[in-house]
Amino acid sequence: MVKGQRKKDGFQGQKAVIIPRSVLNNKCSTHPLIGKLYITDMGYYPKARYHYRERLHGTDQHILIYCHEGEGRVIIDKQEYKISPGDFYLIPALTRHTYAANANNPWTIFWIHFKGESAGDWVKQIHQYLNSYSGFIPDSEKTIRLFNEIYTPLERGYSMEHLMYSNMYLWHYLSTFIYQEKNKSRMNNTETDTIDSAIDYMQKNVDQNLTLEKIAQHVRFSPSHFSLLFRKKTGFSPIEYYNHLKMQQACQYLLFTKQRIKEIALEVGMSDQHYFSRIFKKTMGVSPQEYRNKRSSEVMLSV
Template sequence: MNPETTIKKQEGFQGQKAIILPRSVLATLIKNNDIVSPLYITDIGYYPKAKHHFRERKHGADQHILIYCIKGNGRVTIHNTSHEIGSGEFVLIPAKTPHVYEADDQDPWTIHWIHFKGSVSNSIIDTFEKQTDSYKGSILASEKIVNLFDEMYHQLERGYSIDNVAYTNMCFWHFMTLFLFNNKFNASAESLEKDPSDLAIDYMSKHIDKALTLEEVARQVNFSTSHFSSLFKKKTGHAPMEYFNHLKIQKACQYLLFTSLRIKEVAQGLGFEDPYYFSRLFTKVMGVSPALYREKRSH
């Protein structure tokens, strides 16, 4: 067939599957359900080897769209910016945003796709865009993602009972975290390059028993203290030494719960020379003194 006369299509691919949730179900079982209304699926589907797949929405969709490619290639254009999408890559398309997507003519993509809404859905899109400066990402956890997708799809195939819809959309939270944090918490991604804040946290965790200084930690990531502090606080929401102290108090809680160490020994084991300072810091972070924390948790 002449490429110029190729008929593009929105669906109709061998082996495809899709579920469009009835909008009446969404209105009654989701919008009024506090558990799932923050984030929920409206449409879900799978298109294998979607040759000639093409879709244009000049005014965007009412929902956000996630397209995850597991084989082949395609292209997604958002706001006149094109993104080439290959195996292991995905794109998040914001609601109400003009877009076009299509499969590659020579090696058409195989995709899992989901349309979603909810009170936190805009924040999810915004968070991803801020992290990547793009709507496109890549991910390693393909088997986990596909298995979770199949689980959600299977449950929706069984109907729209309150339990089925709630279970599916609670699974969807986990599903979205795999994309939103883009391999950060994927065990198989340990060898990937980490950003300075992650490296600093690793260093803090390995030296939890030391009285590290800001200068020492900044030196480990080759930054000045001011630049490192600004970067770290922007990433974590906490100043570096405040974060380090929180890690120490977290470890102190474990010592108090699971060992018979005296409070003075716990303090020394975490690099605090002054046990009274340790007790004041613990009380400030946890809301109770170390002694009271141990006493309350032992009953």
């Protein structure tokens, strides 16, 4: 692309909402709910030929761009990413960056600029999960639908109702870039499949007494490597996570059946009732009997 062919904006069919800074300052940044995360600008550029932007010192907003069609490239703090359909990239505030559409196959992108007290934490969380500022989402229909759910109210003006709805919906939109069921970055696909497979195996065998070695063998990893990988992805050791699933099942037995504590312990693969009670209290904060009594009384009061 030669310099004369670069365009910052102005594409047929484009749409954008640029929220007035007076609205951001008076209604968004100081609000107790939406002040933690709010949109400053958002829009859609279809087939944005020669789209180009360079910010040597970044901007004071974080930027999320999702590519629906076409191709482009992004450079974030000297790291270059090639962008294809389904890819997204995240640019942290105050970070030098450049991005440009492919001249022969220009991208179609959906973009949001956002800031707020929690905005930086969101950026860190997404980067930590993906180990990258770029990721991949295969469900374009859902992603675009959610984008429009946020965009449409703002297009109709900046009433408090519209601002509240769109900015609170932004939390859900950002979460889909991390936790969408099929949102597995190309870099971490194998690792994610391994953890998902292990959790499925634990759930199906919650009535057993699986060991770390048995779970690791199921996913064909050494116990030590599997433990490191599992803790990195979930924040828990495999056995601690397995016990959480057991206690989750035990809670249902305590609430919805009249089985004795000893019987429930056996249902979740624990032959020692005292050990079961100790693990339950450590996890839930109360003993199994206290949990049953408390929950039963709450159910009666709510009827």
